[in-house]
Amino acid sequence: xxxxxxxxxxxxxxxxxxxxxxxxxxxxxxxxxxxxxxxxxxxxxxxxxxxxxxxxxxxxxxxxxxxxxxxxxxxxxxxxxxxxxxxxxxxxxxxxxxxxxxxxxxxxxxxxxxxxxxxxxxxxxxxxxxxxxxxxxxxxxxxxxxxxxxxxxxxxxxxxxxxxxxxxxxxxxxxxxxxxxxxxxxxxxxxxxxxxxxxxxxxxxxxxxxxxxxxxxxxxxxxxxxxxxxxxxxxxxxxxxxxxxxxxxxxxxxxxxxxxxxxxxxxxxxxxxxxxxxxxxxxxxxxxxxxxxxxxxxxxxxxxxxxxxxxxxxxxxxxxxxxxxxxxxxxxxxxxxxxxxxxxxxxxxxxxxxxxxxxxxxxxxxxxxxxxxxxxxxxxxxxxxxxxxxxxxxxxxxxxxxxxxxxxxxxxxxxxxxxxxxxxxxxxxxxxxxxxxxxxxxxxxxxxxxxxxxxxxxxxxxxxxxxxxxxxxxxxxxxxxxxxxxxxxxxxxxxxxxxxxxxxxxxxx
Ligand SMILES: Nc1nc2c(ncn2[C@@H]2O[C@H](COP(=O)(O)OP(=O)(O)OP(=O)(O)O)[C@@H](O)[C@H]2O)c(=O)[nH]1
Ligand SMILES: [Mg+2]
Numbered sequence: 001x002x003x004x005x006x007x008x009x010x011x012x013x014x015x016x017x018x019x020x021x022x023x024x025x026x027x028x029x030x031x032x033x034x035x036x037x038x039x040x041x042x043x044x045x046x047x048x049x050x051x052x053x054x055x056x057x058x059x060x061x062x063x064x065x066x067x068x069x070x071x072x073x074x075x076x077x078x079x080x081x082x083x084x085x086x087x088x089x090x091x092x093x094x095x096x097x098x099x100x101x102x103x104x105x106x107x108x109x110x111x112x113x114x115x116x117x118x119x120x121x122x123x124x125x126x127x128x129x130x131x132x133x134x135x136x137x138x139x140x141x142x143x144x145x146x147x148x149x150x151x152x153x154x155x156x157x158x159x160x161x162x163x164x165x166x167x168x169x170x171x172x173x174x175x176x177x178x179x180x181x182x183x184x185x186x187x188x189x190x191x192x193x194x195x196x197x198x199x200x201x202x203x204x205x206x207x208x209x210x211x212x213x214x215x216x217x218x219x220x221x222x223x224x225x226x227x228x229x230x231x232x233x234x235x236x237x238x239x240x241x242x243x244x245x246x247x248x249x250x251x252x253x254x255x256x257x258x259x260x261x262x263x264x265x266x267x268x269x270x271x272x273x274x275x276x277x278x279x280x281x282x283x284x285x286x287x288x289x290x291x292x293x294x295x296x297x298x299x300x301x302x303x304x305x306x307x308x309x310x311x312x313x314x315x316x317x318x319x320x321x322x323x324x325x326x327x328x329x330x331x332x333x334x335x336x337x338x339x340x341x342x343x344x345x346x347x348x349x350x351x352x353x354x355x356x357x358x359x360x361x362x363x364x365x366x367x368x369x370x371x372x373x374x375x376x377x378x379x380x381x382x383x384x385x386x387x388x389x390x391x392x393x394x395x396x397x398x399x400x401x402x403x404x405x406x407x408x409x410x411x412x413x414x415x416x417x418x419x420x421x422x423x424x425x426x427x428x429x430x431x432x433x434x435x436x437x438x439x440x441x442x443x444x445x446x447x448x449x450x451x452x453x454x455x456x457x458x459x460x461x462x463x464x465x466x467x468x469x470x471x472x473x474x475x476x477x478x479x480x481x482x483x484x485x486x487x488x489x490x491x492x493x494x495x496x497x498x499x500x501x502x503x504x505x506x507x508x509x
Contacts, residue, residue, distance in 0.1 A: 006156045006196075006233060008060045012118040015043025015068040015084030017144025020124035023076035024137060035137045036078050037127040041071030043120030043147040044084030048097065048106075048154075050113045051090035057156050060089075068118070071144060074126040084120055084147075091154065094236055098153040105152065117152050121145035124403055130414070140411035142403040155232065160198055160211035161340040163234030164290075165262055166243035167253075168215030168225070171292040173197055174323035175243060176212050179333060184212065191215055191226060196233045203337040210336075211237075218261045221268030228269045231282075238343030239286045239336060240266075246291045246320075247299035255291060255306050256313060286339050287316040290332065295322035377422055380431045389438035389445070390431060392424055401442040416449075425450055 018040025025033025046068050066089065072081035097106040097115055106115040124142030131138055164172040168190030176182050180199025185192055196211045213234055217225040234240065242262065244255045266282055289310055291303040303320045310318050317335055321328035378394025400418050405411045419425060419441075428439065428448065439448045 006057065008057045008154050009064060010060060010117070010152050010154060011065045012046050012152060013067045013149040014046050014118035014147030015120040016070045016146045017041070017043045017121035017123040018071035018073040018081035018084075019144045020126035020129070020141030021074035021076060021079075022127040022139060022141040025077070035127040035131050036076055037141050038074030038076070038078050038080040039126045039129055040074050040123030040142075040144040041081035041083040042123050043071045043144065044068030045086045045116050045120045046118040047086055047088045048091050048095070048108060048115045048117050049088050050093050050095070050108045050111050052093070052111050054090045054092045056092060057095070057154055060154060068120060068147065070147075071120065071123045073144075074123070074141065078126075078128055080126075081123055083123075086120075088114075089117075092156060094156055096155045098155065100151050100153070102153075118148040118150065121147040121402075135414075138410065138414070140405060140408045140414065142411075143405055145399060145402045160196075160234060160236075161208040161238045161343070162201075162210040162336050163237040163240050164210065164212045164243050165216060165234075165240055165266070167217065167245060167248075167258055167262070168192075170215070170243040170245040171323050172212035172215070172243045175290070175292070175321075176210055178323045178326060178329060179210060194226070196230055201333060201336070203333050206337060206341070208238075208337055208340040212243075216262050216265055218265065220265045228265065231266075231269050235282065237285065239288060239339045240282070241288045241290050241336070243290045243292055245293055245299075246303045247293035247296040255289075255303070256310060259289065259310070259314065286343075287314070288332075288335065288339075289314065289316055289318040291318065291320045293322060293324070294320045294327055295325040378424060378427070380424075380427050382431075383438065383440060386438055386440075388434070389440065390428060390433050390448075392419075392428075392439060392441045396422060397424060398442040401444050406444070 020040050021037035023035065023037040025036040027033055046066055066087060068087040069084040071084045074081045091108060093109060093111060095108045096104060097108065097117060099105055105117075108115060122145050124144045126141045127138040130141065164175060166172050169188060169192070173184040173186050173193050176184055176197050176199045177186060179201045182197055182199035184197035184199075191214060193212055193214045196213050198209055198211045201208050201210055211233060213230050214226045216228070220226070220228050242259050244258050246255060269282065291299075291307075294300040294303055300320065307318055307320065310316075319328055319332045319335070321332055323329075376394070378392055378397050381391045381393065383389030383391050397419060400415055404415045429450070433439065433448055435448060435450055437448050438445050
């Protein structure tokens with residue numbers, strides 16, 4: 001394994017929703033059929049799924065641009081557009097998903113876990129679905145919403161079984177190079193290693209992975225040296241090994257105090273991590289001590305001198321080795337393998353148990369971004385760039401703007417009704433807006449033309465009737481079907497101009 005790709009920025013664009021269709025049913029001898037425009041299909045989602053077959057983020061490194069397909073447009077005769085296909089991307093267990101601000105969106109720890117990293121846009125409703133008592137035959141349909149488009153960062157928290165920590169130049173990278181086929185950079189100046197190097201170690205028929213991390217110095221937890229940022233690479237290791245330079249001539253340093261100093265830094269990292277759950281505790285991780293550079297006679301002497309004291313003080317196994325002379329490597333390798341195997345057994349045991357429990361429900365775990373609690377429908381702000389302008393912010397109004405075909409007066413009227421019903425008009429009045437001032441919602445700015453005088457019930461405005469149908473009072477079959485769907489809770493989230501507002505539509509699977 002030559003590369004250790006552990007962090008990658010993905011550029012995601014989920015599929016756009018298909019447009020709804022505005023169409024009027026036509027049949028010989030029945031000139032006044034009902035509206036029969038179908039809904040647009042939803043755009044495809046981009047989903048990350050933990051797969052046991054994937055161990056690195058390497059593929060993403062080469063293909064960081066990911067795009068899911070668009071939903072198709074609705075058509076006449078009640079034909080709904082097909083859903084855009086979801087894109088399911090396999091990631092290794094241990095992948096953490098972050099947004100651009102560096103906030104954790106999901107911690108994908110176990111096989112089968114799924115995370116919707118970018119949601120497809122909803123399909124727009126066709127005019128059949130938009131018809132209502134007040135709006136018998138809408139001459140417009142809603143546009144599909146654009147799919148989510150943003151960057152996410154994937155980080156793979158340690159694939160290493162063994163993590164090597166130690167002062168700069170203690171010989172961590174040298175140890176990786178003699179135990180594995182990896183060829184990390186080795187040099188006699190501090191901080192040679194800037195990114196962890198990963199190696200695969202063969203022991204008999206078994207293997208474990210080992211990673212060095214950049215050298216640590218006292219104060220690393222306050223950002224001294226390279227700081228502790230890269231410790232995330234070894235958060236999931238089975239064992240931490242202290243590599244100690246027994247040949248150092250620096251005053252004030254000896255194996256015991258080197259280890260104590262680094263333990264203090266690790267403990268500081270731990271408390272910084274407290275908020276982060278599910279990573280286990282570095283403090284509980286088994287440790288070994290490796291006294292290196294025993295080919296130097298003074299170093300060997302010192303190592304042998306402190307051996308028993310260290311065992312007693314820390315209670316961890318201690319090894320005396322030389323990476324240069326290849327001394328003492330075999331017993332070290334076997335001991336590390338043994339600890340890793342024990343760790344794997346314990347993991348398999350606990351996973352087996354939870355798999356047994358999950359087996360009963362047999363549902364994949366789906367991680368969703370947390371909903372913002374207590375969020376208001378919208379807020380109104382003064383426009384900083386426009387003296388008598390206002391900005392309306394809110395998920396619903398912004399979505400409605402995206403759904404509106406501004407070329408179609410009726411569609412614009414429908415938008416006005418929706419905004420009024422949500423209370424946007426009234427709120428604009430209260431905020432001091434006057435007719436004719438600029439109001440911005442999403443990417444659109446328009447001159448505000450209030451539909452109503454504040455307080456008047458806007459539901460009485462019976463706009464949006466296709467003149468071709470004005471004479472008929474009969475409900476169309478499509479309309480009856482939709483009304484029954486609404487009653488049975490199959491359609492919601494869309495309001496239909498007749499006061500029926502609910503919250504998620506499920507007209508297609
Ligand atoms: N004499 C002797 N020198 C060694 C031994 N192991 C490593 N060194 C030397 O120590 C220096 C540092 O080795 P590295 O493996 O780069 O040390 P490191 O711990 O990875 O250092 P950083 O990446 O800077 O944290 C190099 O000059 C190595 O040749 C050893 O067993 N004996
Ligand atoms: Mg190094």
